[in-house]
Structures are given as structure tokens and as C-alpha cells.
Amino acid sequence: xxxxLAVLVRRGGLVIKKTVIxxxxxxxxxxxxVRRGLxxxxxxxxxxxxxLYYLQICWLRRCYVWFDGEPDRAVPxxxxxxxxxxxxxxxxxxxxxxxxxxxxASSKSRSSRVRSSDLSHRRV
Numbered sequence: 001x002x003x004x005l006a007v008l009v010r011r012g013g014l015v016i017k018k019t020v021i022x023x024x025x026x027x028x029x030x031x032x033x034v035r036r037g038l039x040x041x042x043x044x045x046x047x048x049x050x051x052l053y054y055l056q057i058c059w060l061r062r063c064y065v066w067f068d069g070e071p072d073r074a075v076p077x078x079x080x081x082x083x084x085x086x087x088x089x090x091x092x093x094x095x096x097x098x099x100x101x102x103x104x105a106s107s108k109s110r111s112s113r114v115r116s117s118d119l120s121h122r123r124v
Contacts, residue, residue, distance in 0.1 A: 001021060001022065005018075006020045039086065041100070043056075052066075052096070064079070083100075
């Protein structure tokens with residue numbers, strides 16, 4: 001396996017690094033890293049298995065890591081919104097960013113304060 005830098009952007013406080021993972025001449029995965037000010041995110045996506053192996057989002061030196069589609073702890077709403085807006089822009093040219101968006105959206109919907117299984121919120 002080898003890694004090949006596909007995109008590198010450094011401008012002001014923005015850094016974007018997209019790396020393509022290859023086996024021979026075949027592209028098998030993608031890694032993306034973005035830093036904008038105090039926000040950082042990185043994700044690794046396997047194209048063969050269609051799986052996001054790694055997602056980490058950091059803000060103010062506090063990092064949140066997703067394992068099996070779930071964050072290791074509750075992600076603040078402000079950070080989730082910031083990550084979503086940045087990853088949407090990167091999703092135009094990155095499969096890993098699009099997969100990270102799907103994971104963020106699904107974990108956000110599961111972390112809703114009111115669950116449909118809660119009977120206490122039903123109107124009588």
C-alpha cells in the first residue's frame with residue numbers, strides 16, 4: 001500500500017490535506033485532514049469496504065473520536081454544526097468527508113434528548 005497526496009491547501013488559517021491510499025495502481029481509500037483556526041477534523045475512508053474507519057473532530061484541544069459510528073462522548077451542538085458546515089464544503093471533492101457527514105448526522109439524530117421510546121413525552 002502507498003499513499004499519494006492528492007490535494008494540499010494552505011491559505012491563512014486554513015489547511016486541507018487529502019491523501020489517496022493505493023494498492024498498486026488501484027485506489028482503495030482516502031484520508032482527509034482539515035484545520036481551520038481552532039477546529040481540526042480528520043477521517044479515513046475505505047473505498048473497497050465502503051466503511052469510514054476513523055473520524056476525529058477537535059475544538060479547543062478537546063477531541064471527539066467515533067468508533068463504530070458512535071462518538072466516544074457527547075459532542076456539543078456548536079461543534080457539530082461547525083463540523084457539518086466545513087465537511088459539507090469538503091464533500092464536493094472528498095468521499096471521506098461525505099462519509100463523515102453521514103456519521104455526524106446519524107449520531108446527532110440518535111443523541112436527541114427526547115427519544116421516541118420515551119413514553120413520558122407523549123401527549124395524553
